[in-house]
Amino acid sequence: xxxxxxxxxxxxxxxxxxxxxxxxxxxxxxxxxxxxxxxxxxxxxxxxxxxxxxxxxxxxxxxxxxxxxxxxxxxxxxxxxxxxxxxxxxxxxxxxxxxxxxxxxxxxxxxxxxxxxxxxxxxxxxxxxxxxxxxxxxxxxxxxxxxxxxxxxxxxxxxxxxxxxxxxxxxxxxxxxxxxxxxxxxxxxxxxxxxxxxxxxxxxxxxxxxxxxxxxxxxxxxxxxxxxxxxxxxxxxxxxxxxxxxxxxxxxxxxxx
Numbered sequence: 001x002x003x004x005x006x007x008x009x010x011x012x013x014x015x016x017x018x019x020x021x022x023x024x025x026x027x028x029x030x031x032x033x034x035x036x037x038x039x040x041x042x043x044x045x046x047x048x049x050x051x052x053x054x055x056x057x058x059x060x061x062x063x064x065x066x067x068x069x070x071x072x073x074x075x076x077x078x079x080x081x082x083x084x085x086x087x088x089x090x091x092x093x094x095x096x097x098x099x100x101x102x103x104x105x106x107x108x109x110x111x112x113x114x115x116x117x118x119x120x121x122x123x124x125x126x127x128x129x130x131x132x133x134x135x136x137x138x139x140x141x142x143x144x145x146x147x148x149x150x151x152x153x154x155x156x157x158x159x160x161x162x163x164x165x166x167x168x169x170x171x172x173x174x175x176x177x178x179x180x181x182x183x184x185x186x187x188x189x190x191x192x193x194x195x196x197x198x199x200x201x202x203x204x205x206x207x208x209x210x211x212x213x214x215x216x217x218x219x220x221x222x223x224x225x226x227x228x229x230x231x232x233x234x235x236x237x238x239x240x241x242x243x244x245x246x247x248x249x250x251x252x253x254x255x256x257x
Contacts, residue, residue, distance in 0.1 A: 033182030188231025227251035
């Protein structure tokens with residue numbers, strides 16, 4: 001089987017992007033979800049979990065990232081028995097382009113009186129086989145049950161990575177979720193036939209780490225006014241909901257314009 005080219009190669013502490021790492025907005029602009037993936041990866045590598053697990057990851061995408069070598073750094077902000085807070089930053093030749101904050105919490109016993117309301121498990125079967133796509137596709141994303149997203153319908157999609165993030169490293173559940181969470185933006189902000197809002201940040205909340213290589217996103221809602229949009233989505237694996245992704249976006253030229 002031919003080797004699948006990764007999004008980045010690591011050499012001397014620098015992540016060099018391949019052409020597959022470009023985003024949809026510009027031919028020389030990195031996809032924001034990959035910056036979230038790189039920072040999640042570095043947090044896992046630099047900060048031992050010690051029985052804690054990631055419960056929140058906030059990713060700020062405040063500068064266009066060109067297809068140029070990147071450096072990722074982390075800093076431990078809070079070290080506690082039940083909570084740990086870690087910051088991560090991404091630097092390019094143009095300077096600081098993105099940052100993230102991760103909160104790790106120690107798991108414990110569930111309350112005796114049970115949890116509160118939760119999103120229901122999808123009334124859809126397991127993801128099954130993904131559709132055939134061009135080999136250059138950066139990832140696979142296909143609607144649940146082949147539904148169309150035109151009109152007033154529930155927007156639900158399965159997502160599966162097709163190439164490694166860095167070299168030949170396998171995905172961890174946290175990095176996989178960090179990249180999928182960015183897709184809450186197009187899922188919630190997609191308008192009638194086009195996308196007119198570009199993601200400024202997203203926050204992933206995880207009650208548990210996802211299982212398997214396929215994740216689901218269900219758009220929960222979109223609000224916008226004066227060119228500023230906010231969106232909310234539920235993140236699933238094949239067993240059910242695992243967390244939420246919230247996104248903030250700003251109006252820009254629609255894709256394809």
